[in-house]
Amino acid sequence: MDISRPVAALYRVPGRLDPAHRELAASGRRRLPGRWPELWVERVLAPADSEPAARRRARELSRGLGAPASGASAARLVLLAYQDGAADLVVTGQPDAHGLPAVDVTDLLRALAGPQPDGAEPRPAAAGEGAIAGAGLPVPLGTAFPLPARATAADLAAAAGLVLAWYAGEPRARVRWSGAGEPARWARFGADPGQSVAAFRLAVAAATRSGEAEPPEATAAASYAVEVAVVQGPPAAGARPLSHLPRTDLDCQLAVVLTPGSGGPPRARWWIRDGTAPRWLAEQVAEQARHALAELVDGDQDRPLTDVPRYGDAERDRVVALGRTPRPADIWTGSLHDAFLRCARAAPDAPALTDRDSTLTYREVADRAARMAHGMRELGVREGDRVGVCLDRSAGLVVTLLGVLMAGAAYVPMDPANPGARLAFVTEDAGLALVVAEERDGTAFGATRVISPDALAELAAGAPATPPVVRVGPEAPAYIIYTSGSTGQPKGAVIPHGNVARLLSGTRGMFGFGPADTWTWFHSAAFDFSVWEIWGCLLTGGRLIVVPYWTTRSPEDFRQLLVDERVTVLNHTPSAFTQLHELELAAPSDLALRLVIFGGEALDARRMTTWFDIHPESRCQVVNMYGITETTVHVTAQVVTRAEALAASRSVGRPIPGWSMRVVDERRRPLPPGIIGEIAVAGDGLAVEYLNRPELTAARFVTDERTGERLYLSGDRGRLLPDGRFEHLGRIDSQVKVRGHRIELDEIRTVLQDDPVVLAAAVVLGQADPDDPASARLDAYVVLNGGDPRQVRRRAATRLPEYMVPATVTVLGALPLTVNGKLDRARLPAPAREEAEQAATGPAEGPLSIVLGAWRAIFGEVAEDDNFFDLGGNSLLAVRIARMLRDQRLPVGVREMYLYRTPLELARFLEADEHAISASA
Structure with a gap:
């Protein structure tokens, strides 16, 4: 061991942090007096078991000791105080014989901990006891297991690489491999799904024999790494972690240790460099690597890698059960x-x-x-x-x-x-x-x-x-x-009928719906969110407020309606809610809301922290629901707390009672927690069929061969979490969501290509501001044989709903393609509108100048006869332009934006209004 190199260790403070220390932590970084080396307290605005907390621990563990000031102790102690009252102590210093920093922290932990309910004495956690170890300190996973009789060291590398390929969704790996007493070598190999088990094992064996002393350069085709160090006894505490390599979503670095068996085969045990992955995930990976090793060595050598099972039947059943919520006892019929x-x-x-x-x-x-x-x-x-x-x-x-x-x-x-x-x-x-x-x-x-x-x-x-x-x-x-x-x-x-009845049976108890509630009906009846708004209210005895069309387009009027009608239940897409949120931030109102339910599109939970500052969780509960038209509006529900918002959680929660969800691979096999795949829905909400589409119905509504259960393949990417919640991670195919509407990009492309002047077309989802859902738009690229892009867009507008009409149409000489002949999105130029100047014209020359300035601030260069909708305008952008004009004292609302659709028409309307003329003078 290199005793000259400082190491870091992490100790969990037993019980809860003493309240006195929590108060000091609440005001930021503070130095506490005492007889120990100087101790710093840092507030972490997240629970101890959250991903932000894990990242903060990892950052502190990797900082090193630095150069101590004259007379200071050669150690650094940092207390991380979490939002939920838990705390960790990070100690960085020189290692002792056990590989831990040579600092006695027992008394300090006792002083930091609050009273122990059972009278137990707090003690420091040791790396070998399953506690949180320091950066570079290996931690054992699971129990040691006997190696299959025919297993080789290369097979260990193969099993670890295959498992990480499952998690990364990438069939290439780089391996740092060493046998007992041998120098480390680097190898690169593939885990292509169609490759046979025998060919895969031979390829890995050849790669480990011909490995290099230095790591190969990182490439897109080899985007994750695993360390397979075959050694006698625990790996060295000072071993260098693989932090210089690209990390995957798993972020896990593994080693395997061989120990002599008692008269039998050697035993192996997986280890992880702690801080590189959540403990539950590391334990799961170790078990899957053990299972994969047995399958690779003792299983059918001719089957393709895609057929290698990831777990046994018992684990499969456990995973499926994790995503199932039982029906309520009082289900409606x-x-x-x-x-x-x-x-x-x-x-x-x-x-x-x-x-x-x-x-x-x-x-x-x-x-x-x-x-x-x-x-x-x-x-x-x-x-x-x-x-x-x-x-x-x-x-x-x-x-x-x-x-x-x-x-x-x-x-x-x-x-x-x-x-x-x-x-x-x-x-x-x-x-x-x-x-x-x-x-x-x-x-x-x-x-x-x-x-x-x-x-x-x-x-x-x-x-x-x-x-x-x-x-x-x-x-x-x-x-x-x-x-x-x-x-x-x-x-x-x-x-x-029964689907809607079961939906409300499963959720009325969750949310306490009843006659005391007043709901709004905001969305089009042709959008399935309206099913929830109308029948959710009227079948539970509530009062339903019809939101007039122009009120849905005016955030100020809509907020006033919420106040006047004392609305208690609001259902919104995140995009539409943005406008209300901005108004409340500027000047909070007397809202009676007790429940805000989001649906229709992904929610950026981070944005809710400022909402909670105005409307605390104790008075207004926020719920994020994931759902699909084909599964009867909603599937899951996640209460969004401040902690969830601070953690930037992407969780959509657990299935509602009676619904079931899982994440499956390309063979529809359930995937364990942590692996990204396709979301599949089962249970009480599945549609009967796609009307007159038997082939599409058969492709999307499938049967689980093991259980006979009917599943809907959503086309959404997701991941199961170990507590049974799910993360929604976007679309697998070309389907996107804009302002809550689910849109197939291929449908728009087909309509564009039906135009006689269009030779080729592509449609992509664009977003001018990544943090602003209202800026999401559809950008079209076309190759023309005559005609102009405005004519193309106008023709599309006669065949598509307003929300599906591309905001921009950019003409290209040819669509850029990849070597495989697919659209190369990375080589598409910026949309034509974005190339225009993005500056607003000042209000020096009357209404037309002011109007043009506001429009140009949104769209770029605009002519006085340009049509708002031809430029890609929508209701959210109309709200913004109207607000800018009101800031210039021009009386413009969303209604006027829709009635007077060019800057010139709007300016003439304003010039005809004596109040407008005097206001602009």
Whole structure:
């Protein structure tokens, strides 16, 4: 051992840190007086078992001793005080015979610890006892195990490399390998999935024999490393860690130790350099490496590496059970309209729906919906039919949806803002028996009969206020929502009544929903978040506030609605919430919110710390929910605490009661905690099918061969955590989310390529500001044969919903491709708009100058006749421009941005307003 090199050790303070020391830590870094070497206290704003805490420990352990001041002790003591009351003591100094710093810390630990409940004396933790050891100090993992009879030292390297390949998702490895008494050598080998076990073992053996003395250069094709040091006895405490190599998500460095067996084969034990990976993960890797070694040596030598099992059946069952939450005991059954009628009978005069200045009671909603159902039956609607509903958000829309269900049919919501071509496709694909819509271009719905809500109400004016007698069971379709499809056409997910009932059965107890709650209905009925908003409220006895369209576009008006209506439950996408959050930071209001639920897109938990400063967790609970249309809105729930926010947690929580989730590999095999794969959902929320898409249904809704359980393959990347929670890590394919809408980039590309002037097209997700969800946008790149990018974008806007229209269209001579012929995203130039100057023009020349300045601050160079939506504008950007103009004392709201769509039109409107003229003077 090199006794001249200082080492660091980490000791967990027994019990909880003494309150006196916690108070000192709360004010930052402080030196404590005492008879020990100088002791520093550092506050760590995260729990002891969190990743930020682990990173802080690792950083402190790797700092070294430095040059002590004259007369100071040749040791450094740092106390890390965590948010949850736990604490660690880092001691850096010269090593003693045990490889630990030669500093007696027993008395110090006793002084730092609070009273021990059992009267036990605190003692320092030793590296060999499973305590947290210092940087460079190996820690044993699991128990020693006998080596397979035919195992070689190279097989140990192969097993370790294969396991780390599973975690890194990368089939190349670099290995630092040494046999007992031999100098260390470096080897590089592959763990390609299609390679046979025999070929893999031979390749690793050859690589270790021909290894180099120095490590090979890091390359993208060899992005992780494992140290396999085959030695007699524990590895040296002063051995150099592999910190100079690129690290993987696993961040784990392993060694294996051979010890003589008692009359049998040698025994092996995996070790880890502590601080490089969470302990649970290191233990799991060691067990998988042991299992992989046995499979490589004693298993079928002809099978490909992809068939090598990662664990036995018992461990597989444990992993699956980890992601399953049992159904609640009081699960609902029956149809959605029956559940609503139960609420109406229990409290007929309770307020159900508020739409501006009008409020309907539960009895009134039930009576109107029943009459509508009779009217639809008179028009020929029967059980199992599908009825299109294409109406703006209003109380009447809710009554219509309920009427469709009472008539025994399933509703198909369509957004009136969608282009006629998309409405026509949905109408034909769904085979609609009837469409309830206001006056519009009749060609959008083809030959299908269309009736307005007023005409339907007039037709059913004399009908009874009791619903028609229909036979609708819990597995009958309740609604069909169309989502983006990679084939260029949307696809309809068929959701039965029982799914929604089970969703609310599983969550009402979690969140305490009931008659005292007031909810907002903010989202389009064609977006499945609305299912949760409407039925989550009305089937638990709450009052639902219809948020008018223009109010959804004005954060100030929306916040005022929350205050005036004393809203208690708010459901939002993170992008939409950003605007409310900014307003509250500037000037907090008297909100009655007790629950904020996020869904629709990924949440950056870090942003919630400032929200908690204004609205503490004790008064307003924040929940992040992950879900998919095909699994009935929500799958998991994670309460977001300040600790979660400080830790930048990506957890979406555990499955809600009755739902099940796992992470699977390309063969649909469950993956253990820590390995990234595809999220698969099972349990109570799965859709019946994709309407008229049997091949797609078969590809995405699959059966677990071992259990017979039905699974939905989400296409999302994720990772299971050891406590049963999940992390959502984005999309596997080309699907993205923009402002809560799930979008297949291939659908947009297909629409672009249908344009006669487009020879080739690509669409990517861009984001001007990585920390601002509102800046997310779709950027298109096209190769043209005539025409111009504005014409291409305008044509796409006639076939795609507003949120799917590319914000920019950049013309290229050819799309850049990789050597494999795929789009090379890294070589795409900046979007054309971003090349423009990003400066705002000052307010020197009246309204037009001010308006152009605001638009240019968002879009770059803008002409006075440029259309807001042609530039890539959306509701969030409209809010920002309107706010900038109000800051310049011009009376512009989001409504004006939508009505006057060019800078010149908006300026003329302002010039015609005497108040605007005087304000700008």
